[in-house]
Amino acid sequence: MRQEKQRISLPLEQVEERIREGEAPPLYPSICTYERNEHGLMTEENLITFYHNSLYEHADIFVDQFIKTEEVPSQSGSLFPLLKRLKEVCDSMTVSDVKGKENTEELQKCLRECWVQQKLSIEGKGKCGENNDGTGRATYFSYELQKGMVDQMKKLLSTNRTNLMDHAICEETSFRSLALQIQWQIIIINNTFMAENGLTTNCPPNLVENCPMTPGRVNLRSALSDLFYHLRYPRLSKRFTDTLIGWIKELYATSKNM
Structure with a gap:
């Protein structure tokens, strides 16, 4: 149950x-x-x-x-000191560019204020033709130089000369010199890496599972690490970032062959 x-x-x-x-x-x-x-x-x-x-x-x-520990990476390569100097030059170029634009605006304003424009007219009366009375009227502009603004113009022109000669030209020369040195280093790194692995520019991309850490490979990875490291800063100039990205692409084009 x-x-x-x-x-x-x-x-x-x-x-x-x-x-x-x-x-x-x-x-x-x-x-x-x-x-x-x-x-x-x-x-x-x-x-x-x-x-x-x-x-x-x-x-x-x-x-x-x-x-303190991240200011300079412990395993930086040969490009790090050059990239650091290049960034400092680019920062100085940005500051100089801002000062140059401000100086140009002040110069244009001072130039307009140096001369005071006046519109004047003149009338003439006399005989013309068949001894008939005649009158004439003409207008013209008169410009008067303000001596008080001349001293200010001299100071602004002196500042403009300093910005162009001591900053703009020198910084542009330093940038190109450093960029050339870095470019040569990248060429050496690429050639060393390709020679170690028997590669040419026409080799197709390959993936290797276990690739030995040869000196050429270490230098290539260190160079990429240094380039990416200097891209982490905020408010970088476009010229600096474009230059570094171009070098990264160049190194990547070599590394993707392995």
């Missing part, structure tokens, strides 16, 4: 009581005892006390150590 199970129904109050007894305790203590502002938010001091984090107290030390 099969015995049927008897279903027992409990009142709703008892079910809620059992569920309430099985609830887990809160993960955080109550914040009722902490002082809060008119928006119901705790102050910074209370937040630090409530959500205590020992790492927060050492955040400044961590940032200083990170900057």
